[in-house]
Amino acid sequence: xxxxxxxxKYLFRKEGQNVTLSCEQNLNHDxxxxxxxxxxxxxRLIYYSQIVNDFQKGDxxxxxxxxxxxxxxxxxxxxxAQKNPTAFYLCASSIATSRGNExxxxxxxxxxxx
Amino acid sequence: xxxxxxxxxxxxxxxxDAVINCSSSKALYSVHWYRQKHGEAxxxxxxxxxxGEQKGHEKISASFNEKKQQSSLYLTASQLSxxxxxxCGTGSDSWGKFQFGAGTQVVVTP
Numbered sequence: 001x002x003x004x005x006x007x008x009k010y011l012f013r014k015e016g017q018n019v020t021l022s023c024e025q026n027l028n029h030d031x032x033x034x035x036x037x038x039x040x041x042x043x044r045l046i047y048y049s050q051i052v053n054d055f056q057k058g059d060x061x062x063x064x065x066x067x068x069x070x071x072x073x074x075x076x077x078x079x080x081a082q083k084n085p086t087a088f089y090l091c092a093s094s095i096a097t098s099r100g101n102e103x104x105x106x107x108x109x110x111x112x113x114x
Numbered sequence: 115x116x117x118x119x120x121x122x123x124x125x126x127x128x129x130x131d132a133v134i135n136c137s138s139s140k141a142l143y144s145v146h147w148y149r150q151k152h153g154e155a156x157x158x159x160x161x162x163x164x165x166g167e168q169k170g171h172e173k174i175s176a177s178f179n180e181k182k183q184q185s186s187l188y189l190t191a192s193q194l195s196x197x198x199x200x201x202c203g204t205g206s207d208s209w210g211k212f213q214f215g216a217g218t219q220v221v222v223t224p
């Protein structure tokens with residue numbers, strides 16, 4: 001089955017530590033996205049990538065970093081510079097067509113920084 | 115700039131109708147609608163492209179007014195399964211940067 005996987009589902013880290021969230025897709029999609037969701041709030045775009053080896057900052061990129069070395073993978077690193085990293089992180093992918101770019105979401109990773 | 119959704123929340127009895135609005139200050143190529151259940155990932159409902167489309171998914175339909183950069187989602191004869199948070203998402207081209215509204219929480223009661 002094609003889809004997007006994120007691991008782990010729950011992640012706990014101590015304050016000041018960097019942590020990397022995994023996102024893998026086997027849908028052969030070109031574009032991938034990282035969103036952050038806080039309780040009762042919408043999805044805010046952190047980074048997105050349209051092709052391998054290229055990515056763009058979203059609306060809240062400070063304190064985060066990404067890489068896109070393979071089409072299937074788009075890991076997100078939450079650095080110690082991110083002041084309030086506890087949140088639900090969602091990865092998505094899409095393929096560009098003339099009908100738009102429907103986003104397919106992974107199950108999410110809930111990060112708690114202690 | 116994120117699209118603006120209204121209302122923030124709506125409570126319905128089963129069988130009632132509701133409208134959720136989404137507006138943007140930027141020229142849009144597409145508007146997407148998603149529904150998210152608590153603790154789960156958003157699920158795609160439909161895409162509307164510029165050109166004034168109107169689409170439907172079961173008893174959920176939507177319209178896109180390109181001139182006003184607005185979209186509306188219509189929940190008709192609501193069912194308990196319609197409960198969740200509805201998000202509109204907007205893109206200014208066929209792919210690339212994509213932004214979501216803050217969401218509208220819908221609660222359908224028996």
